[in-house]
Amino acid sequence: MVDVARRADVSPSTVSLFLRRPEAVSPRASDAVQAAIRELNYVPNMMAGGLAAAGSSVVGVIVPSVRNAFFAETVAALQRELGQARLQIMLGHTEYDQAVETELVRTALSWAPAALVIAGTEHGKTTRQLLEAARVPVVQVWELGGEAPIDMAVGFHHYEVGAAAARHLAARGRRRLVFFSGRANDDKRAAQRAAGFLAAGREMGLAVQHLSHPAPATTELGGILFARMLKEFEGAEGVGIGCSNDLLALGAIFEAQRRQVAIPAQYAIIGFGDLEFAASCNPALSTIKPFGDLIGSEAARLIIKSLADGEAREHPSIDTGFGLVHRQTS
Amino acid sequence: MVDVARRADVSPSTVSLFLRRPEAVSPRASDAVQAAIRELNYVPNMMAGGLAAAGSSVVGVIVPSVRNAFFAETVAALQRELGQARLQIMLGHTEYDQAVETELVRTALSWAPAALVIAGTEHGKTTRQLLEAARVPVVQVWELGGEAPIDMAVGFHHYEVGAAAARHLAARGRRRLVFFSGRANDDKRAAQRAAGFLAAGREMGLAVQHLSHPAPATTELGGILFARMLKEFEGAEGVGIGCSNDLLALGAIFEAQRRQVAIPAQYAIIGFGDLEFAASCNPALSTIKPFGDLIGSEAARLIIKSLADGEAREHPSIDTGFGLVHRQTS
DNA sequence: TTGAAAGCGCTAACAA
DNA sequence: TTGTTAGCGCTTTCAA
Numbered sequence: 274m275v276d277v278a279r280r281a282d283v284s285p286s287t288v289s290l291f292l293r294r295p296e297a298v299s300p301r302a303s304d305a306v307q308a309a310i311r312e313l314n315y316v317p318n319m320m321a322g323g324l325a326a327a328g329s330s331v332v333g334v335i336v337p338s339v340r341n342a343f344f345a346e347t348v349a350a351l352q353r354e355l356g357q358a359r360l361q362i363m364l365g366h367t368e369y370d371q372a373v374e375t376e377l378v379r380t381a382l383s384w385a386p387a388a389l390v391i392a393g394t395e396h397g398k399t400t401r402q403l404l405e406a407a408r409v410p411v412v413q414v415w416e417l418g419g420e421a422p423i424d425m426a427v428g429f430h431h432y433e434v435g436a437a438a439a440r441h442l443a444a445r446g447r448r449r450l451v452f453f454s455g456r457a458n459d460d461k462r463a464a465q466r467a468a469g470f471l472a473a474g475r476e477m478g479l480a481v482q483h484l485s486h487p488a489p490a491t492t493e494l495g496g497i498l499f500a501r502m503l504k505e506f507e508g509a510e511g512v513g514i515g516c517s518n519d520l521l522a523l524g525a526i527f528e529a530q531r532r533q534v535a536i537p538a539q540y541a542i543i544g545f546g547d548l549e550f551a552a553s554c555n556p557a558l559s560t561i562k563p564f565g566d567l568i569g570s571e572a573a574r575l576i577i578k579s580l581a582d583g584e585a586r587e588h589p590s591i592d593t594g595f596g597l598v599h600r601q602t603s
Numbered sequence: 604m605v606d607v608a609r610r611a612d613v614s615p616s617t618v619s620l621f622l623r624r625p626e627a628v629s630p631r632a633s634d635a636v637q638a639a640i641r642e643l644n645y646v647p648n649m650m651a652g653g654l655a656a657a658g659s660s661v662v663g664v665i666v667p668s669v670r671n672a673f674f675a676e677t678v679a680a681l682q683r684e685l686g687q688a689r690l691q692i693m694l695g696h697t698e699y700d701q702a703v704e705t706e707l708v709r710t711a712l713s714w715a716p717a718a719l720v721i722a723g724t725e726h727g728k729t730t731r732q733l734l735e736a737a738r739v740p741v742v743q744v745w746e747l748g749g750e751a752p753i754d755m756a757v758g759f760h761h762y763e764v765g766a767a768a769a770r771h772l773a774a775r776g777r778r779r780l781v782f783f784s785g786r787a788n789d790d791k792r793a794a795q796r797a798a799g800f801l802a803a804g805r806e807m808g809l810a811v812q813h814l815s816h817p818a819p820a821t822t823e824l825g826g827i828l829f830a831r832m833l834k835e836f837e838g839a840e841g842v843g844i845g846c847s848n849d850l851l852a853l854g855a856i857f858e859a860q861r862r863q864v865a866i867p868a869q870y871a872i873i874g875f876g877d878l879e880f881a882a883s884c885n886p887a888l889s890t891i892k893p894f895g896d897l898i899g900s901e902a903a904r905l906i907i908k909s910l911a912d913g914e915a916r917e918h919p920s921i922d923t924g925f926g927l928v929h930r931q932t933s
Numbered sequence: 934t935t936g937a938a939a940g941c942g943c944t945a946a947c948a949a
Numbered sequence: 950t951t952g953t954t955a956g957c958g959c960t961t962t963c964a965a
Contacts (some may be wrong), residue, residue: 321958323650401755492880651942
């Protein structure tokens with residue numbers, strides 16, 4: 274910056290001012306600085322800037338996994354929207370491990386982030402303490418309900434998603450319900466969906482059952498669970514299957530094809546996610562659509578607003594809801 | 604850090620030393636510092652650290668999109684391996700836009716990163732200049748060949764992937780070949796695969812054709828391209844279809860089912876990616892498997908080694924190759 | 934509208 | 950093994 278200042282024949286503080294509020298600098302100085310920056314190919318040092326300004330332009334984003342299409346979509350939206358405000362994303366994956374999560378929060382905090390985005394509302398005790406003590410906007414995403422939000426939240430009720438799936442299947446005439454889920458041990462949001470599904474089914478006086486597995490919820494697992502169900506339900510009629518996500522549903526569809534089981538005649542299926550293939554499936558997959566992109570953009574909006582409002586800011590929780598997409602499998 | 608030092612009754616530099624090389628500090632001081640850190644819930648300030656040390660512990664990672672399962676896998680592996688060396692990932696998506704890419708490189712550079720990982724070998728002129736001028740390890744991933752690597756590279760030859768697909772289909776008795784691809788305008792690696800496929804097909808004296816579309820390569824597009832092909836190829840026999848990725852292939856399979864076209868009897872299909880569903884499909888999808896996870900872990904290994912070796916480091920290019928997975932669709 | 938000066942929280946010689 | 954000291958490259962008063 275000193276080099277730029279010298280070349281532009283102004284003081285370093287004028288260069289600094291130009292970088293942050295160009296409109297406060299005279300056109301003459303502005304042109305000179307701009308030219309010098311270009312000629313020297315100057316790249317500001319964010320470390321120095323962040324240190325001096327006591328706060329950086331990074332937003333820490335902590336999700337279970339980017340390999341999960343849900344979070345990938347939110348991360349993409351966050352980057353797109355935060356980028357407009359010149360905020361940069363620092364990403365961490367917990368791989369559904371609470372100890373890793375705590376470590377990631379600590380790391381993120383050590384970058385004096387402008388804000389923090391973290392998936393879920395249930396965290397380890399230390400994580401919660403760290404987040405509560407952090408003097409920056411914290412947005413918990415992808416889940417509402419459960420523990421009270423630390424600061425702000427953007428998401429929806431997974432329990433309600435499960436209940437809506439069960440009610441849909443009942444409305445389609447299914448009297449016997451099963452729920453498929455993977456990652457039985459660590460995906461708390463999936464557990465919420467299962468709980469909602471089972472409770473709603475029972476409330477309607479239907480026979481309900483839960484088939485789960487510790488492995489991640491993949492297409493392969495969907496096939497395995499479907500096969501397991503066929504064995505247990507031999508000859509059953511009017512069965513409705515709720516899947517914790519669309520991959521499981523896809524696997525179930527394929528397994529049904531292989532075994533010449535009619536979908537939806539014999540078994541109706543509803544998934545969760547509305548992943549891209551859901552509409553192109555054969556038969557097209559009925560599913561519940563979360564708005565992952567909206568979650569990301571709303572979170573970004575809250576962050577940008579909080580940063581602008583400062584101390585006086587509010588602490589909203591936004592319910593982005595979900596949509597039931599009725600297609601052919603139900 | 605001064606507070607911690609005071610509480611532990613040592614000097615700030617002892618605290619600093621403890622943080623970076625705990626083994627160099629006496630057990631007495633070590634215990635005192637550790638206790639003070641815990642009691643004060645001290646979180647080091649990376650900005651200050653990075654500024655003083657003239658370099659940070661961030662690795663900038665720039666990919667076209669995390670919504671793309673290929674890159675998500677590599678990003679996950681990078682984070683896993685770099686995390687071991689206490690390096691943190693700073694992520695950016697270009698969305699296949701060269702101007703965005705340049706901006707992201709500039710931003711990454713302004714964080715004085717320990718290293719940079721960027722997808723592809725073909726970049727805009729400015730991007731290339733910035734990367735060449737950067738005095739940090741740069742790893743170009745997911746592509747080999749084309750322009751000479753800037754520093755290090757880990758990937759494979761997409762042209763060869765296409766050629767292998769064409770040869771496989773020919774070996775399965777197909778005399779007429781078609782290649783499906785999406786993002787016709789901006790995905791250069793997809794273009795390479797198409798070129799390899801077409802060239803190999805021609806070399807073998809087969810009829811070859813390219814069906815492409817500017818939209819992203821999705822399941823939906825796969826169905827659309829398959830339908831388009833059926834029209835053009837009415838009554839054709841012994842056709843082999845290469846797909847630029849498994850999503851297109853999945854869409855083609857579904858469309859074939861809907862139209863009662865036999866796969867592989869009438870049309871053989873081979874995809875690219877070996878995405879999770881490929882093995883569970885019906886019929887199971889033949890595909891070419893890149894090693895996205897390996898690319899990530901090798902890139903991480905190169906970075907860690909470069910950082911350790913300093914000036915004397917080497918500049919390897921690693922070919923992670925690909926595997927042909929023969930299943931039922933061919 | 935511009936510039937001088939102090940200092941953000943740490944690291945890295947170097948000396949003790 | 951520990952402490953002293955001089956910055957790292959910026960931002961931010963404050964005064965001119």
